[in-house]
Amino acid sequence: MTDHAIISETLLCEIKDQIATVTINRPQVLNALSIQVFTDLEHVFTQLAKDPDVRVILLTGAGEKAFAAGADIKELVETTRITGQSLSRRGHRIFRQIETCGKPVLALINGFALGGGCELALACTLRIAADSAKLGQPEARLGLIPGYGGTQRLPRLIGQSAALKLLLTGERIDAAEALRLGLVDEVVPLAELYLRGQQLASSILAMAPLAVAGCLEAVYKGADRDLDSALGIESRIFGRLSATADKAEGIRAFLEKHTPIWTGK
Ligand code: DAK
Numbered sequence: 088m089t090d091h092a093i094i095s096e097t098l099l100c101e102i103k104d105q106i107a108t109v110t111i112n113r114p115q116v117l118n119a120l121s122i123q124v125f126t127d128l129e130h131v132f133t134q135l136a137k138d139p140d141v142r143v144i145l146l147t148g149a150g151e152k153a154f155a156a157g158a159d160i161k162e163l164v165e166t167t168r169i170t171g172q173s174l175s176r177r178g179h180r181i182f183r184q185i186e187t188c189g190k191p192v193l194a195l196i197n198g199f200a201l202g203g204g205c206e207l208a209l210a211c212t213l214r215i216a217a218d219s220a221k222l223g224q225p226e227a228r229l230g231l232i233p234g235y236g237g238t239q240r241l242p243r244l245i246g247q248s249a250a251l252k253l254l255l256t257g258e259r260i261d262a263a264e265a266l267r268l269g270l271v272d273e274v275v276p277l278a279e280l281y282l283r284g285q286q287l288a289s290s291i292l293a294m295a296p297l298a299v300a301g302c303l304e305a306v307y308k309g310a311d312r313d314l315d316s317a318l319g320i321e322s323r324i325f326g327r328l329s330a331t332a333d334k335a336e337g338i339r340a341f342l343e344k345h346t347p348i349w350t351g352k
Contacts (some may be wrong), residue, residue: 106144114149119155120159193213208222209233
């Protein structure tokens with residue numbers, strides 16, 4: 088396994104000990120999501136998805152103020168009906184790519200996660216917030232609705248009524264309220280955010296790689312199915328994993344009281 092980096096214009100991406108850390112690096116504009124950030128996210132996540140040295144991805148923002156304070160508002164001046172719709176579809180495709188990359192993506196929300204920034208966090212597998220974080224969907228104040236999945240992922244995560252409250256009022260909520268709503272999974276002091284991300288990543292790394300991928304596949308593929316067909320998806324993945332070398336290793340390690348050594352096979 089080798090440590091390395093992936094170079095792009097607006098993102099930093101370092102890979103170390105099977106954990107990739109992706110940092111949106113535009114702190115001067117609170118890591119606003121420009122069209123170039125989307126291009127770079129697409130490139131970096133395409134690489135990470137197929138990189139055998141990467142098993143968990145941490146996604147955060149540079150500096151101490153923002154995860155991402157939304158879409159880059161300066162780029163919204165020129166949008167038309169046609170370009171607005173196509174930019175939205177492009178954003179959907181790239182956030183879906185993040186969501187379905189087959190590896191857990193942990194959003195480390197180190198400050199503002201507003202508008203498109205909150206939508207990006209919603210497309211991640213888990214969300215860990217610093218106690219200083221502020222989240223919200225203020226798009227209606229700009230005459231828009233969320234265009235990167237927020238109207239769909241937010242109600243699925245926290246329920247329709249709580250989602251509509253955020254969408255209709257644009258209110259910014261603090262980390263404690265986000266935790267209460269289930270919008271984030273944990274809140275920690277800002278100074279401990281990265282460490283907590285690494286601890287969670289380490290817990291995931293201790294699991295069998297194909298089983299981690301299987302959990303993601305079962306949950307995401309089953310999410311919008313009726314229960315019977317979703318249970319069918321679970322059985323198929325369970326059957327597939329039952330025949331793997333790592334399943335044999337996991338059972339043997341338990342019975343022989345030692346730590347399993349995963350091969351990813
Ligand atoms: N875009 C561009 N620049 C931004 C920005 C943003 N979203 N947020 C902050 N900045 C810039 C500021 O303009 C400022 O730049 P300078 O003036 O220094 O050049 C710099 O970052 C520092 O910001 P502030 O000086 O304002 O910092 P404060 O601490 O005073 O305030 C703040 C922090 C987060 C409360 C404030 O910056 C703020 O209200 N920012 C905007 C938050 C927001 O409304 N975000 C947009 C949400 S709407 C679409 C799909 C999706 C979307 C749009 C289109 N399509 C498919 C086309 C999504 C839209 C959204 O995300």
